[in-house]
Amino acid sequence: MPSLRELESSFGRALLGEAQDALLDLIAADGLAPAARLRVYRNHVLVTLTDALKATYPVVCRLVDERFFRYAADRYIPAHPPAVPCLFEYGESFAEFLRAFGPCQHLEYLPDVARLEWAINRALHADDAPALDAARLVEVPADRIGGVTLALHPSVSFLSSPWPVDRIWRANQPDADPDATVSLDAGGAQIEVRRLGEDVVFRSLDAASYALRSALARGGSLEHAAEAAQRADPGVDLALTLQQLVADGIVTSIAAPSPATHEAGPW
Amino acid sequence: MIGHDDRVLAGATGAGIGLRTPHIAEFLATRPAVAFLEVHAENYMGGGPALAALERLRCEYPFSLHGVGLSLGGSDPLDARHLARLTSLVARLEPVFVSEHLAWSAVDGAYFNHLLPLPYDEESLDTMCSRVARAQEALGRRILVENPARYLRFRHSPIPEPAFLGELARRTGCGVLLDVNNVYVSCRNFEEDSHAYLDGLSADAVGEIHLAGHSTNDADGRTILIDDHGSRVAGPVWKLYAHALERCGPVPTLVEWDTNLPDLAVLLDEAATAQHYLDALRSRAGDAVAA
Numbered sequence: 001m002p003s004l005r006e007l008e009s010s011f012g013r014a015l016l017g018e019a020q021d022a023l024l025d026l027i028a029a030d031g032l033a034p035a036a037r038l039r040v041y042r043n044h045v046l047v048t049l050t051d052a053l054k055a056t057y058p059v060v061c062r063l064v065d066e067r068f069f070r071y072a073a074d075r076y077i078p079a080h081p082p083a084v085p086c087l088f089e090y091g092e093s094f095a096e097f098l099r100a101f102g103p104c105q106h107l108e109y110l111p112d113v114a115r116l117e118w119a120i121n122r123a124l125h126a127d128d129a130p131a132l133d134a135a136r137l138v139e140v141p142a143d144r145i146g147g148v149t150l151a152l153h154p155s156v157s158f159l160s161s162p163w164p165v166d167r168i169w170r171a172n173q174p175d176a177d178p179d180a181t182v183s184l185d186a187g188g189a190q191i192e193v194r195r196l197g198e199d200v201v202f203r204s205l206d207a208a209s210y211a212l213r214s215a216l217a218r219g220g221s222l223e224h225a226a227e228a229a230q231r232a233d234p235g236v237d238l239a240l241t242l243q244q245l246v247a248d249g250i251v252t253s254i255a256a257p258s259p260a261t262h263e264a265g266p267w
Numbered sequence: 268m269i270g271h272d273d274r275v276l277a278g279a280t281g282a283g284i285g286l287r288t289p290h291i292a293e294f295l296a297t298r299p300a301v302a303f304l305e306v307h308a309e310n311y312m313g314g315g316p317a318l319a320a321l322e323r324l325r326c327e328y329p330f331s332l333h334g335v336g337l338s339l340g341g342s343d344p345l346d347a348r349h350l351a352r353l354t355s356l357v358a359r360l361e362p363v364f365v366s367e368h369l370a371w372s373a374v375d376g377a378y379f380n381h382l383l384p385l386p387y388d389e390e391s392l393d394t395m396c397s398r399v400a401r402a403q404e405a406l407g408r409r410i411l412v413e414n415p416a417r418y419l420r421f422r423h424s425p426i427p428e429p430a431f432l433g434e435l436a437r438r439t440g441c442g443v444l445l446d447v448n449n450v451y452v453s454c455r456n457f458e459e460d461s462h463a464y465l466d467g468l469s470a471d472a473v474g475e476i477h478l479a480g481h482s483t484n485d486a487d488g489r490t491i492l493i494d495d496h497g498s499r500v501a502g503p504v505w506k507l508y509a510h511a512l513e514r515c516g517p518v519p520t521l522v523e524w525d526t527n528l529p530d531l532a533v534l535l536d537e538a539a540t541a542q543h544y545l546d547a548l549r550s551r552a553g554d555a556v557a558a
Binding site: 001003004007008009010012015016025026027028030031032033036037038039040041045048049052059081082083084085086087090115124125126127128129153154156181198199202 | 286309310312313314315316317318319335337338341342346348349352353371372373374375376377379381382383385386390391394418419420421422423424428456458485486489491493549
């Protein structure tokens with residue numbers, strides 16, 4: 001009799017599709033082959049994880065059709081089983097998987113549609129956090145403002161694609177006009193996804209706002225983010241771009257410039 | 268049970284329903300009369316609208332938190348992040364019951380989102396006991412542990428499941444969440460006597476009962492029942508439920524439905540049936556006292 005650890009490890013590999021002959025000898029037949037009993041568990045795992053992926057990636061599923069989606073999920077799940085117990089956190093790497101998955105490589109926009117759907121899923125379940133009072137920004141002395149970093153709401157993420165993934169997403173909603181078409185030559189998108197109240201929303205940003213906000217989201221200082229905005233659009237009105245950021249209510253905290261303390265004000 | 272008034276505590280003695288996301292809006296709009304609500308803890312470990320809806324409902328209904336991801340029978344280290352998230356959800360919702368499973372669901376870092384079977388021996392019992400104890404310590408309260416539906420058993424599994432649960436309850440002080448449908452499904456799958464299973468349980472430890480539908484499937488010419496929570500509670504399961512109530516008393520009972528989710532009214536109807544069984548038992552008990 002193996003240890004519990006050995007038994008579970010072997011059972012786990014069997015669930016992911018590896019042959020585990022020694023495991024079969026440990027299972028009572030009770031009138032049905034042990035392999036068939038094990039299959040009941042394996043099927044359940046595949047079906048529920050496929051359903052979880054479908055719930056997170058409904059547009060991808062619609063674009064490739066359900067049969068192909070299940071085929072892709074059957075390949076994805078054993079290679080990338082969940083690493084956490086909450087299903088809403090499962091499937092982040094599906095976009096990268098699709099990018100490398102031969103049978104759908106002709107759908108070049110598909111991985112970016114998947115990235116958008118992941119961002120939407122992430123926004124829906126992100127932790128709650130109150131917006132920063134704009135007055136806190138005004139308290140920062142002018143000579144230190146460039147060094148501050150701003151934390152954005154946990155639901156916010158940014159996504160840039162050479163494909164019109166926002167239009168593709170909208171054209172594939174249940175209530176969309178079934179005759180609507182999207183031209184793949186319509187140009188790329190720089191998108192901000194966030195939760196607004198209880199809804200998830202996304203929109204295209206202008207080049208400067210996208211550069212500023214995504215630099216902040218990566219943990220860059222305000223000065224660094226402003227430089228990125230200027231590179232993206234040399235004519236940018238920085239004050240206005242910043243004002244819009246604060247007005248959108250997506251900044252949740254502000255951190256002091258000194259790397260030694262990592263503390264927010266007082267200034 | 269800290270933080271709940273008498274009404275809420277009293278309410279948790281009847282029949283409730285598992286509240287699933289597609290029903291939440293209708294539930295919020297109509298506020299039907301059910302004794303309590305149960306949700307899967309893992310669906311509420313983020314923020315956003317899901318948790319906000321529960322916050323609105325928890326003032327009016329007693330809540331039960333049912334976990335499916337702690338892998339109490341697992342041999343990977345207990346997931347500290349997950350336990351911390353569960354602890355903070357418990358603090359936020361102040362549920363009347365917190366429950367998990369006599370099963371494992373993760374190994375070598377992979378989570379299978381399924382309740383996987385254990386061999387019932389001393390090593391599994393020690394594993395379950397130490398992890399249930401750790402969970403109860405972290406949560407600062409007693410948990411209920413549910414018997415899973417089983418589709419296979421190990422050759423080496425010398426302890427019968429009801430005795431295993433009884434010993435787990437005795438050693439850790441945890442309670443038992445008796446899933447009557449799972450008892451029926453497992454016993455049918457192994458050609459065992461489901462009434463004898465109930466008679467082997469420590470009735471005092473049972474703190475909650477689950478009811479649900481199951482499906483009948485063919486596997487290589489042999490019938491396998493699967494606990495798919497996708498239909499009404501089957502006739503024989505209601506009979507077994509009546510027997511469980513005779514054994515355990517009028518235990519709070521929850522009807523679960525997860526696949527092919529019906530209209531909320533159907534689920535409420537199932538809960539009303541369970542409530543009839545509970546009321547009948549109470550009135551018989553009242554008659555016996557009067558006599």
